[in-house]
Amino acid sequence: MKRVIRLTEQDLAKVLSDVLNMAGIFGKNKEKEKTSDIGVSDEKIPNRTTSDDEFYKKVLKCLGAKPTKGNMSFMYAWRQSEGGKATFNPFNTTKNIPGATIYNSHKVKNYQSMEDGVRATCETIKLGYYSDILNGLKNDVGLYELSRMEGLKKWGTGQLLAKVADGYLAGATPKPGPIDTQIA
Numbered sequence: 001m002k003r004v005i006r007l008t009e010q011d012l013a014k015v016l017s018d019v020l021n022m023a024g025i026f027g028k029n030k031e032k033e034k035t036s037d038i039g040v041s042d043e044k045i046p047n048r049t050t051s052d053d054e055f056y057k058k059v060l061k062c063l064g065a066k067p068t069k070g071n072m073s074f075m076y077a078w079r080q081s082e083g084g085k086a087t088f089n090p091f092n093t094t095k096n097i098p099g100a101t102i103y104n105s106h107k108v109k110n111y112q113s114m115e116d117g118v119r120a121t122c123e124t125i126k127l128g129y130y131s132d133i134l135n136g137l138k139n140d141v142g143l144y145e146l147s148r149m150e151g152l153k154k155w156g157t158g159q160l161l162a163k164v165a166d167g168y169l170a171g172a173t174p175k176p177g178p179i180d181t182q183i184a
Contacts, residue, residue, distance in 0.1 A: 003041070003121065009075045018133065020169075023116070032113075042069045042070040042073060042142050042143050042144075042169075043069075047115070049179055050076065050176060050178070052090065052176070052178060052179045053067075053072070054114070055088075055090065055114055055117065055118060055179055056072060056075040056076075056079075057072075058114070058118045059075070059118050059121050059122055059125075060072075060075070060123035060137060061124055062101045062118060062119070063110045063125060063126070063134055063137055063138065064138050065134075065137035065140070066140060067151045068140050070140055070141070070142040070146065071137050071140060071146075072142045072163070073143045073165070073168055074137070074143050074146040074176060075156070076174035076175075076176040077143065077147060077161055077164040077165045077174065077176075078090075078091055078161055078167060079091065079158065079176035079177065079179075080164050080174065080175060080176040080177065081157050081160045081161040081164050082157060083177060084103070084104075084108060085103075086103035086104070086108050086109060086110050086111075086180065087103070087110035087111055087112075087117075087180050087181065088110070088111040088112070088113060088114055088116060088117030088180070088181060089103070089108065089109055089110065089111055089117050089120070089179075089180075090117075090121075090176070090177065090179045091124075091155075092106075092108045092122045092156075093109065093120050093121055094106065094107045094108055094109060094124075094138070095120035095121075095123055096109065097109070097111060097116045097119060097120045099111075099112045100112070100116065101114065106156075117179075124173065125137075129151055129155075130149075130151035130154070130155065131151070132149045132150055132151045133146065133149045133151045133152070133155075136149055137160055143165050143168060143169060144166075144169060145164065146160045146165075147162040147164075147165035147166075148162050150158075
């Protein structure tokens with residue numbers, strides 16, 4: 001008779017981390033590597049740049065965060081999770097900016113320029129609902145921690161971002177769709 005053991009995602013991650021630590025895969029360069037409490041490292045994420053890096057870097061700068069591998073990977077995973085096509089609005093914000101138009105029934109906005117989209121995204125993340133995301137980016141806590149922030153539930157992305165991030169952390173190449181600019 002087979003015995004089935006069920007583990008939560010966090011328990012499984014802890015077991016994997018312990019095994020990897022015992023094998024010496026993690027721990028040799030802890031000062032250099034950004035790792036979470038369970039040993040998940042941003043170093044496994046394939047290096048990637050996108051045509052939209054300027055947008056993400058401007059958002060991070062506005063938030064007082066650096067464009068580290070973990071922060072940029074979070075931006076890619078968030079964009080990939082959102083998947084919307086609103087103009088200059090990769091994270092589907094609903095922030096009203098002069099000149100913005102409504103994109104969908106959730107009142108996600110289309111913005112007229114990259115600057116408007118960056119401003120709207122930055123102002124939205126700075127709202128109190130998302131202080132954990134803001135602080136996580138400022139403190140460069142890494143993709144694993146960022147992808148599990150409570151504020152993502154309020155945003156509406158929820159656990160989908162964690163699933164995309166887990167793929168990146170396992171070595172999958174980030175594949176965020178391009179930001180729609182309505183420029184042919």
